[in-house]
Amino acid sequence: MMVSTKGRYALTVMVDLARSSGDGFVSLADIAERENLSMKYLESIISILNKGGMLQSLRGKNGGYRLARDPAEYSVNEILLLTEGTLAPVNCIMQDGVQCEKAATCSTLPLWAGLDKVIESYLSRITLEDIITGNRRKMLGEYCSSCEV
Amino acid sequence: MMVSTKGRYALTVMVDLARSSGDGFVSLADIAERENLSMKYLESIISILNKGGMLQSLRGKNGGYRLARDPAEYSVNEILLLTEGTLAPVNCIMQDGVQCEKAATCSTLPLWAGLDKVIESYLSRITLEDIITGNRRKMLGEYCSSCEV
DNA sequence: ACTTATTCCTACCTTGATGGTAGGATTTAC
DNA sequence: GTAAATCCTACCATCAAGGTAGGAATAAGT
Numbered sequence: 578m579m580v581s582t583k584g585r586y587a588l589t590v591m592v593d594l595a596r597s598s599g600d601g602f603v604s605l606a607d608i609a610e611r612e613n614l615s616m617k618y619l620e621s622i623i624s625i626l627n628k629g630g631m632l633q634s635l636r637g638k639n640g641g642y643r644l645a646r647d648p649a650e651y652s653v654n655e656i657l658l659l660t661e662g663t664l665a666p667v668n669c670i671m672q673d674g675v676q677c678e679k680a681a682t683c684s685t686l687p688l689w690a691g692l693d694k695v696i697e698s699y700l701s702r703i704t705l706e707d708i709i710t711g712n713r714r715k716m717l718g719e720y721c722s723s724c725e726v
Numbered sequence: 727m728m729v730s731t732k733g734r735y736a737l738t739v740m741v742d743l744a745r746s747s748g749d750g751f752v753s754l755a756d757i758a759e760r761e762n763l764s765m766k767y768l769e770s771i772i773s774i775l776n777k778g779g780m781l782q783s784l785r786g787k788n789g790g791y792r793l794a795r796d797p798a799e800y801s802v803n804e805i806l807l808l809t810e811g812t813l814a815p816v817n818c819i820m821q822d823g824v825q826c827e828k829a830a831t832c833s834t835l836p837l838w839a840g841l842d843k844v845i846e847s848y849l850s851r852i853t854l855e856d857i858i859t860g861n862r863r864k865m866l867g868e869y870c871s872s873c874e875v
Numbered sequence: 876a877c878t879t880a881t882t883c884c885t886a887c888c889t890t891g892a893t894g895g896t897a898g899g900a901t902t903t904a905c
Numbered sequence: 906g907t908a909a910a911t912c913c914t915a916c917c918a919t920c921a922a923g924g925t926a927g928g929a930a931t932a933a934g935t
Contacts, residue, residue: 582924687870709833
């Protein structure tokens with residue numbers, strides 16, 4: 578599994594916040610209840626998003642979180658990258674360009690590098706806006722039967 | 727990590743065998759030495775490939791394994807699918823179409839479904855033949871700087 | 876000033892998959 | 906008959922995943 582619950586829940590939280598974009602601060606308790614997820618666990622996840630500069634937060638009563646930017650300006654890629662650390666489909670691809678010692682002679686490396694790029698390319702194209710507007714054509718592309726007109 | 731060592735080593739073994747395609751049976755000891763991998767571990771992996779009908783084997787002295795088909799007729803996708811069980815990037819996508827109970831209302835599901843399809847599409851396009859001939863254009867596509875003429 | 880609701884921080888814990896290892900039984904070529 | 910292979914079953918250590926727990930700091934409203 579390339580994306581764990583951490584990354585999935587992070588995206589869920591971001592989508593939830595994107596829907597309330599412009600409505601001020603939203604409490605974690607509200608998000609957890611709406612999404613039916615453990616508030617305690619979400620706490621640790623939203624903390625990563627917050628420290629990564631994706632959110633603005635307000636402590637104390639009536640506090641909460643809100644997006645720091647417009648939903649269209651968040652790619653799914655950056656959200657997952659922040660929470661998961663890496664999205665590489667295999668261990669031999671490192672996110673910062675560091676490579677395995679056998680890299681020079683490894684015949685399967687181009688395959689893994691190509692796969693990594695395909696994934697990154699796809700996830701970079703999709704934004705929070707696409708998700709909340711349900712842009713199925715962009716997400717499912719040629720595979721989307723219900724996109725056909 | 728979507729692909730573990732099991733799948734990676736399986737591919738390595740298949741590529742190794744593809745290089746010896748037509749030369750008769752190759753022993754696991756030879757493969758393990760060439761690829762510098764634990765023979766005992768490879769044993770459990772090649773057993774999956776063999777039972778999955780990807781190989782032909784011969785027991786006893788001078789025995790070993792060989793490909794059951796032409797290298798061009800193995801997609802990376804089927805090799806990884808057999809050894810890994812699933813290549814889905816998230817838990818909420820099942821390989822047999824079974825879905826999460828929240829699927830009907832889940833706004834992020836189309837994203838994960840799209841990602842899954844992009845990955846499957848890529849891995850289905852690449853064959854063992856592409857890997858042993860080093861078809862970088864096919865593997866790295868638009869991202870391959872050394873492919874530019 | 877007090878209460879309440881919230882974020883923030885640190886520590887802990889359980890479970891299952893990953894990545895192997897070990898030992899021997901069986902089969903086949905020479 | 907022997908050596909060299911595959912085949913089969915069992916075992917095991919480590920680590921990440923997926924949380925839980927408890928409390929400190931902060932801010933709004935009264």
